[in-house]
Every structure is written in structure tokens, then in C-alpha cells.
Amino acid sequence: MAETIIEVRDVHKTFISETKRSLWSRLAGRPHVEKRVEVLKGVDLEVHRGETIAILGSSGSGKSTLLRCINKLETIDAGRIYVNGHLIGYEERGGELIAEKASITAQKRTDIGFVFQHFNLFLNKTALGNVMAPLRDVKKLSATEARDIAVPNLEMVGLGDKMENYPSKLSGGQKQRVAIARAFAMEPSVMLFDEPTSALDPELVGEVLAVIKKIAQQGTTMVIVTHEMQFARDIADKIVVMDQGVIVEEGPPSRIFTVPQHPKTRALLSRSGILPS
Amino acid sequence: MDFINNTFAVFPALLVAVPVVVQLALGAMALALVLGLLIALARISSIKILRGIATFYLEVIRGTPLLVQLVYIFFVLPSIGVEIEPVPAGILGLGLNYAAYLSEVFRSAILSVEHGQTEAALSLGYTPSKTLWKVVIPQSFVVSMGPIGNYFIAMIKDTALTSVIAVTEILKTANILNSQTFQTTAIYTAAAVLYLIISLPLSRVVVVLERKARSSG
Numbered sequence: 001m002a003e004t005i006i007e008v009r010d011v012h013k014t015f016i017s018e019t020k021r022s023l024w025s026r027l028a029g030r031p032h033v034e035k036r037v038e039v040l041k042g043v044d045l046e047v048h049r050g051e052t053i054a055i056l057g058s059s060g061s062g063k064s065t066l067l068r069c070i071n072k073l074e075t076i077d078a079g080r081i082y083v084n085g086h087l088i089g090y091e092e093r094g095g096e097l098i099a100e101k102a103s104i105t106a107q108k109r110t111d112i113g114f115v116f117q118h119f120n121l122f123l124n125k126t127a128l129g130n131v132m133a134p135l136r137d138v139k140k141l142s143a144t145e146a147r148d149i150a151v152p153n154l155e156m157v158g159l160g161d162k163m164e165n166y167p168s169k170l171s172g173g174q175k176q177r178v179a180i181a182r183a184f185a186m187e188p189s190v191m192l193f194d195e196p197t198s199a200l201d202p203e204l205v206g207e208v209l210a211v212i213k214k215i216a217q218q219g220t221t222m223v224i225v226t227h228e229m230q231f232a233r234d235i236a237d238k239i240v241v242m243d244q245g246v247i248v249e250e251g252p253p254s255r256i257f258t259v260p261q262h263p264k265t266r267a268l269l270s271r272s273g274i275l276p277s
Numbered sequence: 278m279d280f281i282n283n284t285f286a287v288f289p290a291l292l293v294a295v296p297v298v299v300q301l302a303l304g305a306m307a308l309a310l311v312l313g314l315l316i317a318l319a320r321i322s323s324i325k326i327l328r329g330i331a332t333f334y335l336e337v338i339r340g341t342p343l344l345v346q347l348v349y350i351f352f353v354l355p356s357i358g359v360e361i362e363p364v365p366a367g368i369l370g371l372g373l374n375y376a377a378y379l380s381e382v383f384r385s386a387i388l389s390v391e392h393g394q395t396e397a398a399l400s401l402g403y404t405p406s407k408t409l410w411k412v413v414i415p416q417s418f419v420v421s422m423g424p425i426g427n428y429f430i431a432m433i434k435d436t437a438l439t440s441v442i443a444v445t446e447i448l449k450t451a452n453i454l455n456s457q458t459f460q461t462t463a464i465y466t467a468a469a470v471l472y473l474i475i476s477l478p479l480s481r482v483v484v485v486l487e488r489k490a491r492s493s494g
Binding site: 103109120121137179 | 394397399404407416
């Protein structure tokens with residue numbers, strides 16, 4: 001078995017939102033009501049070097065939260081997440097998780113590429129500027145060195161002719177391809193994709209999926225949260241199905257897509273027309 | 278016809294005060310930008326005492342007239358041994374005052390930068406402070422350009438207040454001319470026109486800046 005890149009062990013996460021109170025109930029000093037939603041209820045997952053894992057599940061199943069916890073865009077309440085053997089965002093002392101220094105977390109995050117649903121390109125920078133920015137600001141490369149890395153990465157995602165465009169002059173699909181190049185240029189040991197095509201017009205989905213596939217074929221370790229069933233079936237080595245904060249089923253696509261065991265998996269697949277309902 | 282001729286005639290005498298106004302406005306604006314940004318950062322800081330100090334400063338400055346602040350700096354500070362020349366005192370007074378207002382511009386601009394920008398930077402390995410300085414603040418500047426320009430124009434007009442602390446800017450120069458020649462109408466009309474000549478082109482620049490800020494992003 002190839003070495004383990006990501007290890008998620010029994011992770012729990014609860015979102016607490018304060019319900020909005022009227023001015024009157026605040027003045028009257030009534031205690032506020034907390035709304036607690038447990039989004040992850042004990043999740044275990046292992047990702048090995050070179051593997052492509054697709055996480056499927058209906059909205060609210062906790063799949064995006066799990067991905068965001070892996071590079072500590074969200075905190076966790078219990079459990080452990082290791083990337084390359086290191087906890088991300090925490091250190092362990094006497095069995096307790098203690099938040100680590102932000103600069104150490106930042107250092108570890110350079111090794112985890114993250115692609116967002118809404119691209120999140122730096123709006124004040126060109127496509128090239130976006131890819132160069134972290135190489136210069138985080139990896140401290142010179143402008144020439146950063147450019148020498150950024151240009152081939154933009155060419156790889158098919159945007160060699162759009163390098164001087166600002167995000168406002170790019171289509172959604174182009175923006176997402178820049179975002180992928182930006183993350184990939186940092187040479188992370190794993191790429192995380194959080195619904196990379198969900199915000200795109202249907203006709204732009206293909207170009208982004210093609211780029212992700214290209215990256216997967218280079219042997220990049222990746223975890224993709226997606227609603228694109230057919231795509232997941234094509235590229236994933238392992239499919240993980242989540243529902244209501246737990247993993248209900250996992251296995252190779254050949255099995256999951258033909259003989260799903262769990263009723264939730266069957267429901268998900270028949271909703272997307274993969275299985276007859 | 279005499280009135281117009283007289284107005285034209287006093288113009289050159291007033292023009293000598295323009296460099297003083299430029300000096301006041303540029304000096305005070307530089308001070309206000311730097312201090313304003315620091316106050317804005319203090320106001321959004323997680324450190325309670327910094328927030329408290331910044332808020333107190335803001336309340337004091339906004340709750341008292343600029344004229345009183347200028348008088349205080351020039352006439353009260355010497356009593357505790359701090360004597361400042363008129364022009365530096367004017368720059369200090371205008372700068373401290375406008376810093377408070379600009380800090381609110383910066384604060385809302387910083388808060389208006391989408392959270393996704395911060396998340397993207399963090400995910401790429403930027404530390405929180407690097408995210409602030411390299412990603413959030415540069416973008417907030419674009420948003421602030423228009424309001425900053427408007428405050429700059431307001432400040433140019435407010436330099437007239439420094440006439441009470443012996444700065445020979447346009448109004449003070451006009452006062453002196455008036456006491457010598459008593460051509461009151463011509464002199465103060467020329468002074469008013471001079472302010473217009475300075476501020477009108479600047480407001481055009483602000484409009485362009487605002488349009489630019491809207492089109493980006």
C-alpha cells in the first residue's frame with residue numbers, strides 16, 4: 001500500500017449558530033437560544049499517495065465541511081486529522097487538541113492545494129498575478145522564478161492566451177482553471193476540490209473537469225467533493241458516500257455504481273439517473 | 278465691470294498662498310492616511326484595549342469641532358511647553374482630524390472585501406497577517422479611493438480654518454489684503470473662485486476613480 005497522505009480519524013464537528021433575537025427579548029435579558037447542528041458525526045477516511053477520491057452525497061451531508069476541516073478552514077471538535085503525518089492547525093498535548101500558532105498552520109497549508117466552489121481568485125490581480133502571488137508571497141520566490149512556474153501551469157490549464165486578463169474578464173470556467181493552476185503551482189502533496197463545478201454554467205463544466213482529469217492522470221493525490229457522478233466514476237479510485245455527517249459507504253467506483261449496498265447510496269444514484277429508480 | 282477687473286487684479290496676490298495650501302493638504306493627507314489605516318486596524322483588531330483606544334480617539338475627534346482642535350494645538354499646547362509653528366500645527370490638526378474620518382472609510386472597505394479572498398489566501402499558506410497586508414488591504418484601497426478623494430477635497434477647503442492659527446493660506450492672505458485696500462468684495466470673491474479652481478478639477482478626478490473602483494472586480 002502506498003503511503004498515507006491524509007488520515008481522518010473519528011472527526012466530529014458541530015456548527016453553533018445563535019438564533020436571532022428581537023430587540024425586545026434582548027432588552028428583557030432572555031437567554032439566547034443556541035442552534036446546534038452536528039455536521040460530522042465521527043468520520044474516518046484514509047487517502048494514499050496517488051489516489052483520487054471522490055466524495056458524493058446530498059447537500060448537507062457534511063462532505064464540504066469534511067474537506068474544509070482537512071486544511072483547517074473549519075475547526076474540529078473531536079478526532080484527529082493528519083496530513084503527511086502532521087496534525088493541521090493543532091498540536092496534541094496530553095490527549096487534548098490545542099490550537100497551534102497560525103504561522104505553523106500556514107506553513108503546513110502550503111502542502112495542501114484547495115479549490116473553491118466560487119473560485120476566490122484575487123480580484124485585483126491578473127490570471128498570471130493570481131498564480132504568481134503565493135509563489136512570491138509565501139514561497140518567497142523572485143518574480144522571474146515565480147513567472148517560470150506560473151506560465152507553464154497556466155498553459156497546462158489551457159489559459160496561455162489569457163494570462164494578462166483580470167478575473168472580471170474571464171468566464172467562470174476560466175476563473176476556475178486559474179484557481180486550479182494557482183493551487184497546483186504550489187506543488188502540494190494533495191489537492192482538495194470543493195464542488196469545483198457547482199457554480200458553473202453547464203456548458204463550462206466540461207473544460208474544468210478536463211483539467212482536473214489531467215491533473216489526476218499526472219498521479220496527483222486528490223480528494224474531490226462533487227455532484228458530477230459520471231465524472232467521479234471516470235476518474236476516482238475510490239468513491240466515498242456521505243449522508244448526515246457519516247460515511248455510509250465506500251469502495252471502488254466499479255462496485256459503488258453497479259451494486260451499491262447502502263439505501264442512501266442507491267437513492268443518490270437513482271436521483272442522478274445512474275441507477276434506475 | 279470694475280468689480281470683475283478688481284477681482285482679476287487681486288488674484289496674483291492670493292496665488293502666493295496656494296503653495297501653502299498644497300503643503301497643508303498634502304502633509305495632512307499623508308498623516309491622515311497612515312494614522313487612519315492604523316486606527317482602522319485597531320478598530321477591527323481582536324485586542325480589546327486597542328479597540329477601546331481607537332474608539333475613544335474617534336469619539337473625541339468627531340465630537341469636537343476641527344476649529345477647536347486647531348486652536349487647542351496652537352494656543353494650548355505651548356502652555357505645557359509644546360510650541361509648534363503655524364504650518365506644522367495646521368498639518369497636525371488637519372491630519373489628526375481627518376485620520377478619524379478616513380479610519381471609518383478604511384474600516385468599512387476592509388470589511389467589504391469578500392471572505393472568500395481571505396479563505397483563498399489562507400488555503401495557499403498565507404499567514405493571517407500576510408493575508409491582511411497582501412490580499413485584503415490592497416483590495417480595500419481600490420474601494421476607498423473615491424471616499425478618500427472626497428475627503429481630500431473637503432480637507433483643501435478646511436485649510437481655510439488654519440487662518441485662525443496664523444497660517445498665511447488663502448483666507449489669511451485675503452484678510453491681510455482687505456485690511457490694506459478695503460476692496461472687500463473683489464478680494465473675497467477672488468478667494469472663493471480660487472478654492473473653486475482647485476476643487477472642481479479634483480472632483481472630476483474622484484468621479485473617474487470611483488468609476489474605476491466599480492468596474493474592477
